Amino acid sequence: MAYHHGDLRQALLDEAIEVIASSGVAALSLRDLARRAGVSHAAPTHHFGDKAGLLTVLATEGYTQLGDALLSAPPTFLDQGVAYVRFALDHPAHFEVMFRPGLYHQHDPSLTAAQSRTSKALYSGAATLPPTGADPRITGLAGWSMAHGLATLWLSGALPDLGSDPDAAIRAILRELRPDFHRRA
Amino acid sequence: MAYHHGDLRQALLDEAIEVIASSGVAALSLRDLARRAGVSHAAPTHHFGDKAGLLTVLATEGYTQLGDALLSAPPTFLDQGVAYVRFALDHPAHFEVMFRPGLYHQHDPSLTAAQSRTSKALYSGAATLPPTGADPRITGLAGWSMAHGLATLWLSGALPDLGSDPDAAIRAILRELRPDFHRRA
DNA sequence: TGTACATCAGTGAACGCGCGTTCACTGATGTAC
DNA sequence: TGTACATCAGTGAACGCGCGTTCACTGATGTAC
Numbered sequence: 001m002a003y004h005h006g007d008l009r010q011a012l013l014d015e016a017i018e019v020i021a022s023s024g025v026a027a028l029s030l031r032d033l034a035r036r037a038g039v040s041h042a043a044p045t046h047h048f049g050d051k052a053g054l055l056t057v058l059a060t061e062g063y064t065q066l067g068d069a070l071l072s073a074p075p076t077f078l079d080q081g082v083a084y085v086r087f088a089l090d091h092p093a094h095f096e097v098m099f100r101p102g103l104y105h106q107h108d109p110s111l112t113a114a115q116s117r118t119s120k121a122l123y124s125g126a127a128t129l130p131p132t133g134a135d136p137r138i139t140g141l142a143g144w145s146m147a148h149g150l151a152t153l154w155l156s157g158a159l160p161d162l163g164s165d166p167d168a169a170i171r172a173i174l175r176e177l178r179p180d181f182h183r184r185a
Numbered sequence: 186m187a188y189h190h191g192d193l194r195q196a197l198l199d200e201a202i203e204v205i206a207s208s209g210v211a212a213l214s215l216r217d218l219a220r221r222a223g224v225s226h227a228a229p230t231h232h233f234g235d236k237a238g239l240l241t242v243l244a245t246e247g248y249t250q251l252g253d254a255l256l257s258a259p260p261t262f263l264d265q266g267v268a269y270v271r272f273a274l275d276h277p278a279h280f281e282v283m284f285r286p287g288l289y290h291q292h293d294p295s296l297t298a299a300q301s302r303t304s305k306a307l308y309s310g311a312a313t314l315p316p317t318g319a320d321p322r323i324t325g326l327a328g329w330s331m332a333h334g335l336a337t338l339w340l341s342g343a344l345p346d347l348g349s350d351p352d353a354a355i356r357a358i359l360r361e362l363r364p365d366f367h368r369r370a
Numbered sequence: 371t372g373t374a375c376a377t378c379a380g381t382g383a384a385c386g387c388g389c390g391t392t393c394a395c396t397g398a399t400g401t402a403c
Numbered sequence: 404t405g406t407a408c409a410t411c412a413g414t415g416a417a418c419g420c421g422c423g424t425t426c427a428c429t430g431a432t433g434t435a436c
Contacts, residue, residue: 004398004412024287026211029389040414042391047412051390099341102209132364134357141344142331142361149334150326156284159326172319176327177362179317189379189431214422225381227424232379236423 009047011037013061016054020093025103030054055097056104056111062094063114070121078182080125081147081174082167088151089166095151130181146177194232196222198246201239205278210288215239240282241289241296247279248299255306263367265310266332266359267352273336274351280336315366331362 005011015036019028030051031041048054066087073083088095097103105111126140150173153159162169175182190196200221204213215236219226233239251272258268273280282288290296311325335358338344347354360367 008412030391031389041389042393042415043413045391099337099343101342132361134361134364137345138354138357139361141335142358145334145338145358146327146331146362147334148338149330149332149336151334152284152337153330153333157286158284160322169323172323173327173330176317176319176324177331179319193379215424216422226422227382227426228380230424 005037005039005043008037008039008043012044012047012054013057016058017091017093020058020096025055025093025096025100052104056108058094058097059104060108060111060114062091062098063111063118065091065094066098067114067118067121070118070125073125075125075128077125077129077143077177078171078174080121081143082170084122084144084147085151085154085170085174086167089154092155095155129178143177146174150174190222190224190228193222193224193228197229197232197239198242201243202276202278205243205281210240210278210281210285237289241293243279243282244289245293245296245299247276247283248296248303250276250279251283252299252303252306255303255310258310260310260313262310262314262328262362263356263359265306266328267355269307269329269332270336270339270355270359271352274339277340280340314363328362331359335359 012033015033016028019032019036028051030044033054034041034043037043044054048057066084069083069087070080073079122144123137123140126143127136129139129143132139150170197218200218201213204217204221213236215229216226218239219228222228229239233242251269254268254272255265258264307329308322308325311328312321314324314328317324335355
């Protein structure tokens, strides 16, 4: 094996994603990542500074990718909601880390930039719902809560089996917010 | 100090709730609990067998109390939804443990009994919403997702400040599911 | 009322473990001339 | 084309730590007679 790994940084991130997705972030250790990458246990420090540094990278990646997904979906609550839940199911490791701010460097500049971009996209999605007299911020929170709760319950294994077409199930559930509107559309 | 603590079991549970609420379940250790209770570090084993045993007790308590809260609230989606979110905010430690089944003994009989009682209560709440043509199970999941997502986002600190009357904010958000129905009522 | 004995609750020492981080180091790579 | 040198990436030993669990034990409590 060569002394230089080639792309150790990315390899460590990939391993971390795998570990978190299958065993949760609590099971993550730098030494284990190094072991999996076939490298000495002190090597990761070189790329991330410390453990929180590695998780900061994952959180930033997560916010960026979620932002991309939201911005490239059709600008309707339903499509963006599906995109949100899909992101969580497809990238459970990123999703888990993102919502545990205690684990990473919350004030990292590129992290906060990604966060604010994503939260703007989030609110613009809910803004496409028809007004009902309520404060639109309330409507936005309702939509976000619904998508987030669905994703969270799904990932925690609390949901009953939803059949063979998860996307259809997600859509059907989200549609319950303002059923008349979506039926018309 | 007396050799016998008096009610060490409950004292350890109380300390655990405090630690989890303020630092997360990842920060929980049996040795730390023993230290806080002023007792030798091997004492907890005596009452809970192992760490997962202690968390099983917390999860069971949580499901029981959540079930109580749901069953004693008025039988409407809105009231039960508020009860759900309130439970999460008032008992964050229980709530956190409940939805991390990897941490406790999932097949403990009194745990599973509490769980099934609570999930029945949960579905009966959403069943009070007016039918819209959708499978009622779908409507139930929509309502549950919304309450759960709101609680989760709130606890993770992701939400913007919701003002001085949290209960009103919760109600306003949950009302966005079927606004017409609730307005009429 | 007194005594023997079983049971229960908590002790403290020891086990083996994996962890994050620091450190002086060495091998590999790339650049300047 | 060759050489000196700086920089970079990874090594491996060591640090100090807290953890869960096991174990033989002892002090306290309660019960039977």
